[in-house]
Amino acid sequence: MENYYKGKNVEEELERDKIPIKDLPANFLWMQVKGGSKMNNLLSHASGIIEDKSSSSVVWTGAGVAIPKAISCAEILKRQFSIEHQVTKLTYKMVEEYWEPKIDGLEKIIVKRQIPVIHILQSIDEIQDVTQLGYQSLKGKKFWQICEISNNKSQQQSFKAKKPFKQKKSQIK
Template sequence: MDNYFKGKNVEEELERSKIPLKDLPENFLLMQVKGGSKMANLLSHASGILEDKAATAVVWSGAGVAIPKAISCAEIIKRQFSIPHQVSKLTYKRIEEFWEPKIDGLETIVVKRQVPVIHILLSLDNNVDVQQLGYQSLEGKKFWQMGQSNSKNQQYKAKKPFKHKKSQEKTVTS
């Protein structure tokens, strides 16, 4: 590869209409998590929308290195708002890397990769199909309440939930 330099990357963009989750409500919040996204910003935005009741469902999407961050954000919001329904889907997106030759007479090399993508639907509505693959419910299963009384999980104390910047009131003293 000494005779080539990396050119452009072409990857398919995520569109709201192409999310592979069925029974999506019309008004849902799509949170696209990138590798460099700050969790505090993502969580404060999503919690603000849910607090204002502007949406009753959130879809967290992350690709490649952003998958763990998308899962963490979804779990934090799910616990903060006690969201009863979750559907998770794993898919792939196609990326093409173009390698341009440094020397005349060589052809451009195209490397085609598939990168994993996760989509996590969190819904407050009861219109989610509970029979679909990837469905999880909080109803009837309270993980933090199960187990022995001396368990460390029982002694867990949640931190303050993330607050949306609009909902924080500032007091001015003279």
């Protein structure tokens, strides 16, 4: 590839009406997370919309390197507002990379790749189709709820006390 330089990239655009989740609410907030997006900005915007009751559902979308950030934003918002219903879908989008030759006589190279995309629908209101793949529900449980721990000895694990790390005399200076 030393005889080529990278030209343009052509990416398939994400569109609101092509989100692969069935029965999307009519009025939802669509948060498109990018690699350079600031989580604080994303979360403050989404929180403001939900607090104002302008929308009761949010769709987080992230592609490629933005997927972990989209997941983190969704999890933080879910805990902040105890959102009970969630649907997660994974898809792909096409990207074409064009490589231009540095030397005469070589042909242009086109590399086609698929980049993963995640869509996370979170809804305060109940979702119509709870049988679709990727559906999760809290079923009335609240996050950070303290669970009772059983004192049954069969459920308890025994841990052996570990000896502290000893350094060899040659390692001590």
